[in-house]
Amino acid sequence: MSEPTLGVVAVGNALLDVLSNASEEFIAEQHAQFGMEKGSMTLIDEKRAVDLYAMMDAGIETSGGSAANTMAGFASCGGKGGFIGKIADDQLGKIFAHDIKTLGLTFETTPLAVGAPTGRCLVLITPDAQRTMNTFLGASVELSPNDIDEDLIAQAKITYLEGYLFDKEQAKSAFIAAAEAAHANGHRVALTLSDPFCVDRHRSDFLRLVENHVDILFANEDEIKSLFMQENFDDAVSAVSKNVEVAAITRSEKGAVIIAGDQRITVKAEPVETVVDTTGAGDQFAAGFLYGYTEGEDLATCGRYGAIAAAEVISHVGPRPLVRLADLLKEKKAA
Amino acid sequence: MSEPTLGVVAVGNALLDVLSNASEEFIAEQHAQFGMEKGSMTLIDEKRAVDLYAMMDAGIETSGGSAANTMAGFASCGGKGGFIGKIADDQLGKIFAHDIKTLGLTFETTPLAVGAPTGRCLVLITPDAQRTMNTFLGASVELSPNDIDEDLIAQAKITYLEGYLFDKEQAKSAFIAAAEAAHANGHRVALTLSDPFCVDRHRSDFLRLVENHVDILFANEDEIKSLFMQENFDDAVSAVSKNVEVAAITRSEKGAVIIAGDQRITVKAEPVETVVDTTGAGDQFAAGFLYGYTEGEDLATCGRYGAIAAAEVISHVGPRPLVRLADLLKEKKAA
Numbered sequence: 001m002s003e004p005t006l007g008v009v010a011v012g013n014a015l016l017d018v019l020s021n022a023s024e025e026f027i028a029e030q031h032a033q034f035g036m037e038k039g040s041m042t043l044i045d046e047k048r049a050v051d052l053y054a055m056m057d058a059g060i061e062t063s064g065g066s067a068a069n070t071m072a073g074f075a076s077c078g079g080k081g082g083f084i085g086k087i088a089d090d091q092l093g094k095i096f097a098h099d100i101k102t103l104g105l106t107f108e109t110t111p112l113a114v115g116a117p118t119g120r121c122l123v124l125i126t127p128d129a130q131r132t133m134n135t136f137l138g139a140s141v142e143l144s145p146n147d148i149d150e151d152l153i154a155q156a157k158i159t160y161l162e163g164y165l166f167d168k169e170q171a172k173s174a175f176i177a178a179a180e181a182a183h184a185n186g187h188r189v190a191l192t193l194s195d196p197f198c199v200d201r202h203r204s205d206f207l208r209l210v211e212n213h214v215d216i217l218f219a220n221e222d223e224i225k226s227l228f229m230q231e232n233f234d235d236a237v238s239a240v241s242k243n244v245e246v247a248a249i250t251r252s253e254k255g256a257v258i259i260a261g262d263q264r265i266t267v268k269a270e271p272v273e274t275v276v277d278t279t280g281a282g283d284q285f286a287a288g289f290l291y292g293y294t295e296g297e298d299l300a301t302c303g304r305y306g307a308i309a310a311a312e313v314i315s316h317v318g319p320r321p322l323v324r325l326a327d328l329l330k331e332k333k334a335a
Numbered sequence: 336m337s338e339p340t341l342g343v344v345a346v347g348n349a350l351l352d353v354l355s356n357a358s359e360e361f362i363a364e365q366h367a368q369f370g371m372e373k374g375s376m377t378l379i380d381e382k383r384a385v386d387l388y389a390m391m392d393a394g395i396e397t398s399g400g401s402a403a404n405t406m407a408g409f410a411s412c413g414g415k416g417g418f419i420g421k422i423a424d425d426q427l428g429k430i431f432a433h434d435i436k437t438l439g440l441t442f443e444t445t446p447l448a449v450g451a452p453t454g455r456c457l458v459l460i461t462p463d464a465q466r467t468m469n470t471f472l473g474a475s476v477e478l479s480p481n482d483i484d485e486d487l488i489a490q491a492k493i494t495y496l497e498g499y500l501f502d503k504e505q506a507k508s509a510f511i512a513a514a515e516a517a518h519a520n521g522h523r524v525a526l527t528l529s530d531p532f533c534v535d536r537h538r539s540d541f542l543r544l545v546e547n548h549v550d551i552l553f554a555n556e557d558e559i560k561s562l563f564m565q566e567n568f569d570d571a572v573s574a575v576s577k578n579v580e581v582a583a584i585t586r587s588e589k590g591a592v593i594i595a596g597d598q599r600i601t602v603k604a605e606p607v608e609t610v611v612d613t614t615g616a617g618d619q620f621a622a623g624f625l626y627g628y629t630e631g632e633d634l635a636t637c638g639r640y641g642a643i644a645a646a647e648v649i650s651h652v653g654p655r656p657l658v659r660l661a662d663l664l665k666e667k668k669a670a
Binding site: 053054056057058060061062063072090092093095098099100102103117320330 | 365388389391393394395396398407425426427430433434435437438441452616
């Protein structure tokens with residue numbers, strides 16, 4: 001048992017985002033031909049990634065990945081932490097590594113030397129500001145139990161797992177290894193379910209993970225209903241309360257509910273002048289919540305931090321905060 | 336002699352831009368230590384590019400390069416054209432190639448197989464919205480006379496040369512080869528001086544090029560004064576009128592002056608609500624001007640197209656237009 005010096009170490013996909021504009025017609029055509037789901041994330045292979053990229057407009061590239069975005073927010077709040085995720089030894093991998101390190105986060109996962117290139121998420125932005133994501137996971141799903149740096153995990157109060165990584169077997173084993181390392185040190189394990197389709201694909205594995213290894217669960221309404229196969233939100237809430245210590249369920253403009261044993265804490269959504277791009281709201285809610293939690297705040301305050309971080313990210317394009325969240329939290333506290 | 340089917344083929348640097356925020360203090364420190372010039376472009380080598388990148392904040396990546404940005408604007412106006420520039424056979428090169436091809440431009444220069452990686456421009460944006468550029472030219476200066484596709488040049492009314500490329504000997508030879516190919520087909524050669532420091536570094540070569548090979552010259556006040564070593568703008572104008580058929584001199588908020596023999600045509604700057612980022616103004620002025628010119632418009636109209644394109648690009652962050660310039664030109668014409 002060691003005294004933790006870091007707040008959160010995340011285990012997630014290491015991806016570069018490629019963003020470009022697309023028409024509704026293009027998405028409809030791609031839906032018909034390839035099952036692209038508007039507003040959702042579709043997994044694609046390397047060939048399809050190359051083909052789709054060739055059809056996309058000129059774009060911009062930026063570091064992404066759900067848990068990596070959360071860690072960007074967590075660091076912006078003032079938290080100290082690390083990231084474990086697999087890049088390849090290529091230029092996109094170097095960009096990902098640069099961006100995550102300049103946030104002050106520890107990132108030491110050995111890049112994949114041979115095989116898939118660094119993963120990427122091709123993001124199509126329609127005129128209604130919705131994002132349709134197409135992810136070629138590339139090197140990121142080659143994350144194996146060997147990549148789980150137990151010394152790093154031993155330093156963190158919370159080990160945070162990204163559900164999206166569950167799309168490959170050895171990543172599942174890596175998750176279990178990470179959870180066991182955290183618990184061996186008496187620390188907490190958090191999980192984000194990431195996506196209802198991802199939950200559908202791996203429900204029984206997710207349930208086993210949640211029951212046996214997870215202390216803090218992040219999900220939205222759809223994901224939690226899907227996980228417990230409950231049509232009614234209250235039934236899903238009651239199921240989750242039996243399985244984890246704390247659950248934080250985000251409900252878009254209705255805010256969030258924090259569940260801890262018999263406690264139900266309602267968190268109001270933070271007002272936003274104009275919602276520009278809702279992507280990343282869940283990731284940033286987790287960032288604010290985790291920051292509050294690792295700073296020893298009560299659950300209502302953790303939820304409020306989450307709501308403030310989520311409101312910041314939906315008020316502009318891009319899944320990472322554009323202002324220092326530490327300043328924003330201080331300002332909102334004073335108000 | 337062949338009838339041209341394209342408007343403009345540009346010969347320029349193939350660069351990826353890496354943009355991130357920086358403080359005034361950082362720029363001042365880098366100026367003291369490494370001669371970084373705020374608001375200007377400094378050439379850096381690969382080692383320095385790696386070191387500087389490591390010190391920069393998390394950024395976004397986007398295709399850049401002066402003449403490539405002009406061609407993006409030219410295509411956005413509705414023009415047909417091509418680009419000749421050297422990328423490496425790597426991921427950044429693939430991004431550059433993708434972005435330029437999706438603009439509808441022909442781009443077939445063989446990537447550099449061995450040696451330098453694709454060039455990049457590290458752009459530091461200070462809180463006053465100024466951009467300080469640090470360019471590692473990489474593969475782009477490996478452009479050689481062999482890369483000058485004479486068949487492509489034969490198809491274009493104008494071959495447009497980027498002054499920045501003049502920083503290496505074999506690129507100079509490539510320029511001459513391109514100019515000779517254009518003239519052999521009875522077509523025009525245009526040059527942009529790009530940067531007063533670049534003119535300082537290569538004044539006599541630039542003068543020889545302008546005197547012997549250039550029909551249309553783009554420059555700003557500082558560049559034209561530097562080229563002819565005249566302190567007075569009118570003296571520089573009189574010198575340039577003896578050397579080229581047409582010169583378009585941009586003067587920031589004072590608009591532009593078009594010089595053709597004894598003619599002096601004054602072009603007013605297009606009003607802009609808020610100037611957000613002045614980078615790319617010259618490149619987009621050239622884009623609009625070249626579009627008008629290749630469409631057979633008179634010089635005053637060419638200048639007005641240039642002013643409209645420049646106004647669009649300075650009203651937002653980023654050196655390429657965010658709206659279809661063809662629509663903007665039509666709208667402004669109707670008004």
